[in-house]
Amino acid sequence: MNAFRKWRYGNWFIPVVSGLLILVSFGVEKLFGGSWNVTVGPQWWIDAGEHAHGSGHVFTLANAFMLAAAIVAGYGIVVKAVRALLVKFISIDLLVSIAAIGATLIGNFWEAAAVTFLFAIGHALEAGTMNKTRAALAELVSVAPDVAVVMRDGEQVEIAAHQVRMGEIVLVKNGAKVPVDGQVVSGTGAIDEASITGESIPVEKTKSDHVFAGTISRGGFLQVVATGIGADTTLARIIHRVEEAQDAKAKTQAFIDRFSKWYTPAVMVLALAAGLISGDVVLGLTLLVIGCPGALVISIPVAIVAGIGRSARNGILIKGGEYLETSAKISAVAVDKTGTLTEGRPVLTDIVVLNPEADRREVLRWAAAAEAGSEHPLARPILYTAREEGVAPEGLPGSVTPVVGKGIVADAHGKRVLIGNVPLLEQYGIVNDAGAAVAANKLAAAGKTPMIVAVDESVLGVIGVADTIREDAPEMIRRLHASGVQKVVMLTGDTRLVAEAIGEAVGIDEIHASLLPEDKLDAVARLQREGHTVAMVGDGVNDAPALATADIGVAMGAAGSAVAVETADIALMGDNLLKLPEAISLAKRTVNVMRQNIWIALITVVVLLVGVFAGGVTMAIGMLVHEGSVLIVILNAMRLLRNTQGATALSRSERARAAHETGRPVEPATAQSSSELPS
Template sequence: MVVQQEEVHTRSFHSISNNTTELFFALFCGVFLLIGFLMEQFTTLTSWTSLSSYIISYFFGGYFISIVATKKIIQGGFDIDFLMIAAAAGAAYIDKWAEGALLLFLFSLGHALEHYAMDKAKKSIKALGELTPKTALLKKEGTLKEVAIKDLRINDVIVVKPHSKIAADGVIIHGSSSINQAPITGESIPVDKTFIEDSTNLASFDQIEKKHIVFTGTINGDHSLDVLVLKLSKDSTVSRLIKMVSEVETQKSPTQRLTKKFEKWYVPLVILMVALLCFAFLIIEEDFDTSLYRAISVLVAASPCALAISTPSAVLSGIARAAQKGVLIKGGKALEQLGEITSIAFDKTGTLTEGKPRLTNVIPINELKERDFAQLVLEVESLSNHPLARAIAKDLKSWYSIEVTNLAEHVVAIQGKGIQATYLQEKVLIGTKSLMESVAIELDQDLNSKMEQLLKNGHTVMIVAFKNKIAGIISVMDTPRNTAASTLKRLKEIGIKHMIMLTGDHQHVGDAIARQIGLTEAKGNLLPEDKVEAIKSLLLRDGKIAMVGDGVNDAPAMALSTVSIAMGAAGSDVALETADVALMSDKIENLPFVIGLSRASKRVIKQNVWISLGVVVVLVPATILSLTTIGLAVVFHEGSTLIVVLNALRLLRFNKA
C-alpha cells in the first residue's frame, strides 16, 4: 500500500507540476502576445521586434499542444490539438502572427484551465490514497513496536490509540469505541464498534458483524482498541477503492463513446473541408491569402474542443461527488444508465429489512402466565445455536428483563420442524404445526385462526407445547429498516414508478413487508434462478431495471439487470467486484441521492453536448461567410470549452435527491 500510495502521490505531483507549468506557459504566451501587439501599434520599432515577440509567444503557446499533437500523429491519428497547430501555422504563413498568437494563447490557456478544473474533480478521489497511515503499532509478546504498514501480516494484532487513523482492515478483539467511517462509507455520524467475544474461530471478513470490524483509514474515537489484522494493506478496502476509482476514469459512458465515434470521422472531414477552402480563390473572386485566412478561421471554429471535454468532465465530476458521499460508481456507463431507470427490484433480507429476525409476539395459552411462558421459552431456546433461537432468546431477555436459570436440558434439534428439550423435568416442544401433529398434540380452531392471521401478516410462527399440551405461540419477523418506507416514498417522488421485492420467503411475508414500506409489488418463494427469470420479465416489461442487493446471494440476477447496486459494500470483495454501483455504507437512504446525481449528470452531459455543438454550428457558417475573424472565432471557441467544464464542476456541489 505504501508503494501504491507513493505511486499515487508521484502521479499527482507530476500532474500538478505539469498543469502549473502549462498554465505559466500559457500566461507567458499572453504576455509576449501583448508586448508584440503594443510594439506593433504604438512604437516605430522595426517589424522584426514585434515579430520576435510573437514568435516567442508561439513557442510558449504551442509547446504543450505540439507535444500532444505529435504523440497522436505517431499513433496514426489526428485530434483537436493538431487542428489548432495547423491553424496557428497557417496564420503565420499569411503573416497574421498576432491572430495566430492569440489563437495559441486562448487555446493553451483554455487547456491549462481545463486541466486545473478537472484536477478539482479528481482531488476528492485521489485523497483516498492519503487515508492510510504509514505506520502501525504492532502488539507482540506484550510490547508495542512501530512498524510500516506494508510489514503487517494476517493475524497480527495492532493497537489503535484514541483519535488516530486505523492502519488495517480487521476485527476488534479488545476495547470499544466510536469510529468515524466517513472517509470510506460517507456516514456523517461516527459508528459505535465493539470487540468480538470469540476471535479464535472467525468467519470470513465479509460475514463478521459490522459492529466488530474496522477499515483502513477510518478514525478512532476516544478509546484505545486492539485490532486483529484480517487483510493485507494491498487488499484493504481503501486500496481496492483507489484501484477501482482509477479504473472508472477510463470506462466510457454511452455519450462519451458516441462523441468519440463522431470525432473519429469529424476531424478528417474538417481537414478535408479546410483544404478545399484554401482553393476557394479559384472559384470566387479573391486572392489566395483571403481564402487561406478563411480556411484557417473555419479550422478554428470547427475544432470540437468543447465536445471532446463535455462528457468526461461531467462523468468525472459525478463520480467524484459520489465518492465524497461514500458511493462508488464504476464508470460513465453506470452513471448515465442509472439516471434512466424508472423500475427498481430489491432483494429483501438485509436490503429492505434489517436481515435479523426479531421477536414480534409472545402469546401464552392455557394456565401459564406470560412471564412464566417467556421464561420457559428462554430456557429452551438458549440451549440452541440456531440463529432464530439466539434472536428469540436475546429479545426475551430484553422484553421481560429475565435471565437464563439453566433449568432446561437435553435439547434435541428436529430437522425442519423445531426443537425438543426438558424443562423442570417435563418435555417441551417448540416448532411447527407438523411437529405437534407428529406427537399427536391437537391444535384447536382458535389457535389455528391466530396463527393464520400472523402468517398473513408476514410473521413466522412457532408453537410451544409443555406437558404434552399447547402452552402458547411465539412469532418472529425480519422487520423493515427504519428508513425503508421514507426512502421508497422519496424514490416515488423522484419518478421511480415500479419498486419490486424479490424474496425467497413466503409470499405472505413479501406482501406484509410490501404493505408496511410502500412497495408496488412483491414476488415471494423465489429461488436464485427464479429471481433471474423475474429480472428477465421485468426487463421485457420496463425496458431497463436496477437491482439492489448485497452483491453476493443475488449475483446472477444483479448481473442481468441494467444497473446493479450493492448495499453495505465496505469490506465486501464480492460486492465491490460484481456491482455497477456500490453503496459503501449499509444505508438504503443513499439510493435517492445516487439516482438524483445520475440524472443531474445526464442533464449536464446533454447541456454540454448541445453547447459545444451549438457553437460549432454557429461559428462554422459565420467563418465560411467571412462574418468573423480568427480572433473572434477563438474567443467563442475557447469560451464554450470553459463553459462546459465549469458546468460539469457544478456536480461537485450536488446535494439533493
C-alpha cells in the first residue's frame, strides 16, 4: 500500500496513466473501427475539423479515451500555466496548454494527447534527472550518523547522535560512524574520510588528531571529545554549502532565464501570425509546440547541479554556478608557499654561531626564550629542539612584539632579543659586523629559512629552519598547465633566495618574494590587469587581502575550518594538492557541457521550424523531437557524474614521467618554511 501511494504521487504516475489511455484508444479503434461515431458541435467547429483533417468532428469511443489521456496529462500543465500567469509570467506550460486545448477544439484529439503525454514524460525525466544529479547531496545526507556511544557516569550509553553534548567523550569502534566532530584523546584507529575529503585511503588517527562526523572507522578504537555536534559539524556545513551551491544560478543560466521571458511570448506571437496569415490553425498550434524552449531552460541547471555534485563527492566544494563558470576561465594560479607547496612542518636544521663568546646551546637558548611567546609556525621547531637539547626556556618572555615582514622583538630575562632578518637589525640600530647577512644568504641559497638571533646590541648567530616540499607539488603544477592554466605564480613573504629554491624544485613559472600581505594583493591585481582570471590558494590569514581580490579564492584542507567551508569560493576539503587541477578541469568540463546543451536546444528548434514550413512535422512529431532533445541534454549533463577521482592519484609512472619532462626529481626536497615574514 505504501509502495502504491509512493508511486501514485511520484513523477511517473501521470505519464503512465496517460500512456495507458492512449493505448486503450488505439485498441478500441482497432477493435471497433468507426463504431459509435457521432458528429457533434457547432458548424464552425465542424468546419474547422474539415479544414484540419478533411472531415467533420466525428467523436468516437476511441476519441473519448484519447481526450481522457490529454486531460490526465494536461491538467497539471494547465494549472502550472495559470499559476504562472497569475504572477505575470508566461511559461513553457502555457505554450503546451494552448496547443493542446486548440488541438482538442478542432477535434485533433490524438495531437492533444500526444503533446501533453510527451510533455509529461519530459517533466518526469527532468525531475528524475535533477534527483539523480543531486545524488551527491543525498549521499552526504545518508552518511550522517544516527547513533553515538558516549561515556556517562562511567558507563557506555548509546544515544541518538543529535543528543551528544559538547565536551562529552564519544567512543568510536571498528566499523562505526563517527557521530561528532572531535579530537582524539585516547586510542588509535584508521578512519575512512572519503565522505569529507574525497580520499578513499583511510587515515591513521592517534591522540590529538581531529575526526569528523560522518566518517567511518575501519579499524581500531578511539575515544573522542566532542567539539562539534549537530549543525555545527563539518558534514552539516558541507551539506548546507552544496544545497546552496546547486541552487545558485550561473551567469549563463541567468541570461537564459531572461532570454526565455522574451522568447516564449515571441513564439506565441509568431504562432498567432502564422495561423492568421495561412488560415491554418494546426500550423499555428504546431509552432507553439516546437517553439517550447524546454531543452534550453534545463540545459544549464542540470549541468551545474551535476558538476557541483560530482565535485562534492570528490571533496571539492564550489560555491555556486557563477564561481564554477569563473573557475573554467582560470588562466593564472597564485599560490602561497608554506603549507601549500611545502608540508608546513618545519624542522630546525642549522645553528651558525657568529659571536666568539657564545656557543651553539646559547644561541638556541636565547632563540627559544624569545619564541616561547610567539604563535608563528617557526616557533615550534625551535622550542622542540631546545627541549631535546635541554635548554628549554623557563616561563614566558615579558613581551613579544611582531615586526611585520622582519621578525619579532622579545623581552626575555631582562634582555632585548631580536629574531628575524637584516632589515630588523637595521631598524633597531644593530651593526651587522659579524657576517650575519653572509651566513643568512648561504642558508637561504640552500633552501632554508634563516633567522638572525641578536641579544641587546650583539649578534649571536643565525638559525636555519627547513620544510619539505610536498611530493605532489611538481605534479600539481604540471596538471595545472595541462588543464589550461598559463601561469603559476608563487607569492611568499620569504626571501628571494629561499623562494627561488622552492620554485625551481616544483616548476613555478613566476616568483614574488619578500611580500607583505598588501604586496600579495597588488601581485594578484597586476595579474588581473594583464588579462588573467586569477585563482589564489592561501591560508586565509596573511593571504586574506589577496584571496578577496582574486577572481576565485581557494582554501586548502578546509575540512577543519568552518570559516573556509562557508567563505571560500572553492574549498578543497582534504590536503591533496592535486584536487586543485581536478577542480579546474571539472569546471571546464561542466561549462563545455553547458555550451553543448545550449547548441543542442537551439539547433533542435531551428530544424523543427524548417520542418514545419517545409511540411511533414506535425504537433506530435514536434513534441517527440523536442522531448528527445530534452533527453539528450539530460544525458549529456549526466556524463559529469562519472567519477574522475582516480585522476588525482599520483602513480609511480606519472612521477617518473614528470621527472623526465622537467629534468627535476619529484621526491621530497629539503626546503624552507616561512620566516617571520608573512608567508
